[in-house]
Amino acid sequence: MTDKLDARPAFCRLEGEKPFSALPTPAYVIEEAQLRENAALLASVMRETGCKILLAQKAFSNYDFYPLLSEYLAGTEASGLFEARLGAEEMPDKEVHVFCAAYREKDFAELLRYADHIVFNSPAQLKRFGARAKQAGKSIGLRINPECSTQEGHAIYDPCAPGSRLGVTRARWDREMTPELVTLLDGLHFHTLCEQDADALELTLRAVEENYGDILPRMQWLNMGGGHHITRPGYQLSTLKRCILHAKNTWGVEVYLEPGEACALNAGYLVSRVLDVIEDETLPIAVLDASAACHMPDVLEMPYLPPVYRAQEGAEGSFVYRLAGPTCLAGDVIGVYSFDHVLQEGDLVIFGDLAIYSTCKNNTFNGMPLPDLWRRDEQGGLTKLTDFGYRDFKYRLGSER
Ligand SMILES: *Cc1c(COP(=O)(O)O)cnc(C)c1O
Numbered sequence: 001m002t003d004k005l006d007a008r009p010a011f012c013r014l015e016g017e018k019p020f021s022a023l024p025t026p027a028y029v030i031e032e033a034q035l036r037e038n039a040a041l042l043a044s045v046m047r048e049t050g051c052k053i054l055l056a057q058k059a060f061s062n063y064d065f066y067p068l069l070s071e072y073l074a075g076t077e078a079s080g081l082f083e084a085r086l087g088a089e090e091m092p093d094k095e096v097h098v099f100c101a102a103y104r105e106k107d108f109a110e111l112l113r114y115a116d117h118i119v120f121n122s123p124a125q126l127k128r129f130g131a132r133a134k135q136a137g138k139s140i141g142l143r144i145n146p147e148c149s150t151q152e153g154h155a156i157y158d159p160c161a162p163g164s165r166l167g168v169t170r171a172r173w174d175r176e177m178t179p180e181l182v183t184l185l186d187g188l189h190f191h192t193l194c195e196q197d198a199d200a201l202e203l204t205l206r207a208v209e210e211n212y213g214d215i216l217p218r219m220q221w222l223n224m225g226g227g228h229h230i231t232r233p234g235y236q237l238s239t240l241k242r243c244i245l246h247a248k249n250t251w252g253v254e255v256y257l258e259p260g261e262a263c264a265l266n267a268g269y270l271v272s273r274v275l276d277v278i279e280d281e282t283l284p285i286a287v288l289d290a291s292a293a294c295h296m297p298d299v300l301e302m303p304y305l306p307p308v309y310r311a312q313e314g315a316e317g318s319f320v321y322r323l324a325g326p327t328c329l330a331g332d333v334i335g336v337y338s339f340d341h342v343l344q345e346g347d348l349v350i351f352g353d354l355a356i357y358s359t360c361k362n363n364t365f366n367g368m369p370l371p372d373l374w375r376r377d378e379q380g381g382l383t384k385l386t387d388f389g390y391r392d393f394k395y396r397l398g399s400e401r
Helices: 001-008 031-050 065-068 080-091 105-114 124-134 170-176 180-185 200-212 237-251 392-394
Strands: 027-031 052-056 075-077 096-097 117-120 141-142 187-189 221-223 254-257 268-277 285-286 311-313 319-324 333-339 346-352 371-374 382-386
Touching: 031 065, 031 371, 052 096, 052 346, 065 392, 075 080, 080 096, 096 105, 096 237, 105 124, 117 124, 124 141, 124 170, 124 180, 141 221, 170 268, 200 237, 237 254, 237 311, 285 382
Parallel strands: 027 371, 052 075, 052 254, 075 096, 096 117, 117 141, 141 187, 187 221, 221 254, 285 319
Antiparallel strands: 027 268, 268 285, 268 346, 311 333, 319 333, 371 382
């Protein structure tokens, strides 16, 4: 069982008897070789299609790795002022794009210092800020809602769901986009996918063509957002390339993609230790020093089951445990796994694919410490990038006295 399990994409680089055995826990470890492999694949898509691919920083913004990523990518995408500044500071000389559901007046002048492309979410926001951005020499876009839901189950990740605030439908465009507003625009932006393959992009692009095919020839670029699971083994790369070339050839636009997940997929671990094993009547529970609620919030929010090193999902195997966090939240449970060995106090439990939506989304609920952050270089060497302590918990809550 172990050999097959170790070959999974999340763990294929963890050779050797006991990875991370000396590491203080909990800790995130970013796997540089995987980041490079992901980025190189994205670069090959850029090379073969002439599109530009950006890092969506909300998924992964550990800037110690921006120099590596910037060898391959065209720049960064931001969700607002702080991420735009981070992209400008840490991936200098590359493009900075920003999309925000609504910009604030007090941020906007500063935002103009960092961002090259500014994407608005409504005709009213475009009207309020568009001329200023244009005057500052920025490229200006509007997010459209293609009204084409392609995902089942994850309504909170579906910007095309009924009542969505994200993007302008064609009906709203026809009601509110005056000729003056249209002339401000350099491009259109859509973002509707989440961990999806290129067949979903193809469907979406068809809807975009139906709804906005008359507008696109007047645009310089089309940004197809994120959610493209490009670096997942088996992703339909040829369909993706066909979609990009179709847009370029049909409308004469430059094409941007801004994946987050795909940049850092399988490129990190959350390393934890067993603090206690509680013998329950149904299943033994291993209480870890890492928490789902604090350190891998998407496990509860999405929800999903992260892969675990030397274990498989479910209760089919020999040594079955429910893995849980140390907080007071009853639901701070990661899930049920069967291991190829007995779990005891002090044992390591290594979660895979935890570079994305983890280090940038964690919290100190329950006064939990934030995991330290480590780099695993391409030779397998470990270096600590930063650590956290009581101050990081306390001073989010009050004045420094
Ligand atoms: C979340 C988001 C992305 C990145 O999405 P991934 O699923 O991580 O690829 C890109 N663009 C926008 C506008 C987003 O909101």
